[in-house]
Amino acid sequence: EAQVTQNPRYLITVTGKKLTVTCSQNMNHEYMSWYRQDPGLGLRQIYYSMNVEVTDKGDVPEGYKVSRKEKRNFPLILESPSPNQTSLYFCASTSVGGGSPLHFGNGTRLTVT
């Protein structure tokens, strides 16, 4: 089954404790992206990647890191999480070419206390 898999689904952590949210897709998509969803703000892009070893900042990259060592994986790293990073995070992927819709993972609800 074609899918984007995120883990974990829920995560509660404390300020400053490094964490990684994993994202994996099995559709051989070149493009992968991370979004955060906050009430009233919709989805805002954090980072995206056009292919292996090619990543770039989205609209809200501060406090986040990503890597794309393999085509299928695109982990999101919070080196020192802060409470303002409490949010619902989605990973998405698609094939390169502007007309293709995004395929989303099931989301990770992160709470930073």
Place this chain on the structure above:
Amino acid sequence: AQSVSQHNHHVILSEAASLELGCNYSYGGTVNLFWYVQYPGQHLQLLLKYFSGDPLVKGIKGFEAEFIKSKFSFNLRKPSVQWSDTAEYFCAVNVFTNDMRFGAGTRLTVKP
């Protein structure tokens, strides 16, 4: 600045009422337009998309959207909503690349 605007933050309807959700974008030139739906507790799923051709696009579950280029709009419609349509709806735009820009979303509540 390039943006996507959804006019309604929260819409409440009774079953069988008609639905229209507004979406306007500020990009010039050729755009690809999408509506996504997010059911409670789930991820976003594609409802419909417009790339070119007939400006009236039909999607899943009886939804349709009309692209009006002169108004920079892509409004979502459904003639008769059901309780199961309760969800959040996002309009999205991309231009040439995969960079998808989303509106803030409209929460739809359908009362049985």
